[in-house]
Each structure stands twice: as structure tokens, then as C-alpha cells.
Amino acid sequence: EWIPYADACGGVYQGRWEFGNSLAAYLDHHLLGAEHVYYSAATPFAFDPEGILSTVPAVVTCLTGVWAGRYVLVQHGCPTKLMMLALAGICAGYGLAVIVPINKALWSPTFVLVTSGILTLLFWLSILYERKAGPLPKGHPLLVAGTNSIAFFMLSGILARVLLIIKIDGISLKGHAWRFVEALPLPAEMASLLLAAGFLIICYYPIKLMYNNGFFWRI
Structure with missing residues (x-):
């Protein structure tokens, strides 16, 4: 957000969250090279959705599922706190979207908050369903x-x-x-x-x- 960076033509940018124009894209372009990233034709910087910086929120996305699962195992049930955390993540993601866009290609922090919140909420609902209807039959x-x-x-x-x-x-x-x-x-x-x-x-x-x-x- 506060670190400036420049393109090959001398243009200086700061705090951009655009397709091909962000600090994460800048690092991917110069450290990985355009030929080694997913969006190789993006301008002014080629980048990867799971590049150097964007890998961090991608890992957090994976870990939220692990944390949610472990939390349920430790609590031995379907705690209301899990639902509250899910809703808090969704609200925080949409609330911060005015500053940091919800963008999958950039794997932005708000994208992590919203998607992890939604999936955690679905996880919580699935546990409630299993409590009411019993385990899913084999082959479901x-x-x-x-x-x-x-x-x-x-x-x-x-x-x-x-x-x-x-x-x-x-x-x-x-x-x-x-x-x-x-x-x-x-x-x-x-x-x-x-x-x-x-x-x-x-x-x-x-x-x-x-x-x-x-x-x-x-x-």
C-alpha cells in the first residue's frame, strides 16, 4: 500500500490493486519472470495469483479450513463461536473492500476474508445438518x-x-x-x-x- 514501484518506462505507482499493477505483480514480474507466471501477458507486470506475496493469503485460505476443523474437534460439537467468526470474516472482508478490492486474481486479503468466512459458515451449517439428519450415506x-x-x-x-x-x-x-x-x-x-x-x-x-x-x- 505504501511502497512505490516503477515500470520499465519509468512510471511510478503506489498502492495499486489492479490486474497486472500491484506490488505483488511487480515482484512476480521481476523475480520470477513473465515466462514463469500464470498471467504472462498482463501489463505492466506479469504476475501469478499464487506468486511471491500472494502466496501468503493463499496459504491463509487453506489454513482457515484446518483451523475450523481443529476447532470443531476440540470443542466436540458445533460451537456458535465458529458461526460468529465466519460472519465476522464476511463482514470484515466486505467492509475493507473499499480500500482493498475483493479480487481472486490478486488473491487479496479481503478475498480471503470473504471466501473463508462463507466456507466456514457452510461448514458450520453442514455440521448442524448432520446433527439433525445424521451422517450422509455412503456414496452421497x-x-x-x-x-x-x-x-x-x-x-x-x-x-x-x-x-x-x-x-x-x-x-x-x-x-x-x-x-x-x-x-x-x-x-x-x-x-x-x-x-x-x-x-x-x-x-x-x-x-x-x-x-x-x-x-x-x-x-
């Missing part, structure tokens, strides 16, 4: 996806790129899929939702196969 879709979430994430990323790379008549498979749902008598928003749901279902079945065979990826 949420168990299938949750027990192999890393594989699910990797598969969705790979498949998304494959759909963009493979082309038929100069149009990617994703483009053909969008043309199909766009032609349906649905509002554009519903067509987009249908496409996303279809993609999710396609990704789900390999993960279901892994679950059925007792194959789980862990870190």
Missing part, C-alpha cells in the same frame, strides 16, 4: 466430491483446457457446447448455468469411479 455426491476434492479440482482444470484446445471446424469444443445450449429456448443466464452443470456432471463421474474403488488423493 457430497462425500464423493469432498473426499477427492483435489482430484476433482485438477480434473476440472485439465478438462476445461482440453475443451478449449480441441477444435472442430475452427471452433473449440467449449464453443460448440455453448452454441448448443444457446440455441435452447432458455434465458442466457439459464443456458450458462446448464452448461456449467453439464461440465460438473462430466467431472463427477470419474471422481465417483475413484470413490467406488477406494482411491483417494491426499496431501
Whole structure:
């Protein structure tokens, strides 16, 4: 926020939170190099969402889940304090957004507060649900996806790129899929939702196969 930095043309910036223009982007560009980061074409600085500085809030995002889980284990239940902390994180994130934008590409601190707060709240609600309805049955879709979430994430990323790379008549498979749902008598928003749901279902079945065979990826 207070550290100035300069681009190759001599322009000096300070306190920017823009795509390709932040202190985090500046460090990624000069220390990692444009050819080694995700947004290599970003200007004035190429950067990575999980670069040198942005890795810190990314790690915090992961640890909030660990902390929430350990807290529930220690408390042996579903403490109200967990819900209060989740709501506090969401409110703090939106409140500070006027200073630091909620931005996934930058993995900003407010993005961490809001997303961690929302997911912690969902975690709390899931515990309440389990208390009322009992544990989820074996093979439940949420168990299938949750027990192999890393594989699910990797598969969705790979498949998304494959759909963009493979082309038929100069149009990617994703483009053909969008043309199909766009032609349906649905509002554009519903067509987009249908496409996303279809993609999710396609990704789900390999993960279901892994679950059925007792194959789980862990870190």
C-alpha cells in the first residue's frame, strides 16, 4: 500500500490493486519472470495469483479450513463461536473492500476474508445438518466430491483446457457446447448455468469411479 514501484518506462505507482499493477505483480514480474507466471501477458507486470506475496493469503485460505476443523474437534460439537467468526470474516472482508478490492486474481486479503468466512459458515451449517439428519450415506455426491476434492479440482482444470484446445471446424469444443445450449429456448443466464452443470456432471463421474474403488488423493 505504501511502497512505490516503477515500470520499465519509468512510471511510478503506489498502492495499486489492479490486474497486472500491484506490488505483488511487480515482484512476480521481476523475480520470477513473465515466462514463469500464470498471467504472462498482463501489463505492466506479469504476475501469478499464487506468486511471491500472494502466496501468503493463499496459504491463509487453506489454513482457515484446518483451523475450523481443529476447532470443531476440540470443542466436540458445533460451537456458535465458529458461526460468529465466519460472519465476522464476511463482514470484515466486505467492509475493507473499499480500500482493498475483493479480487481472486490478486488473491487479496479481503478475498480471503470473504471466501473463508462463507466456507466456514457452510461448514458450520453442514455440521448442524448432520446433527439433525445424521451422517450422509455412503456414496452421497457430497462425500464423493469432498473426499477427492483435489482430484476433482485438477480434473476440472485439465478438462476445461482440453475443451478449449480441441477444435472442430475452427471452433473449440467449449464453443460448440455453448452454441448448443444457446440455441435452447432458455434465458442466457439459464443456458450458462446448464452448461456449467453439464461440465460438473462430466467431472463427477470419474471422481465417483475413484470413490467406488477406494482411491483417494491426499496431501
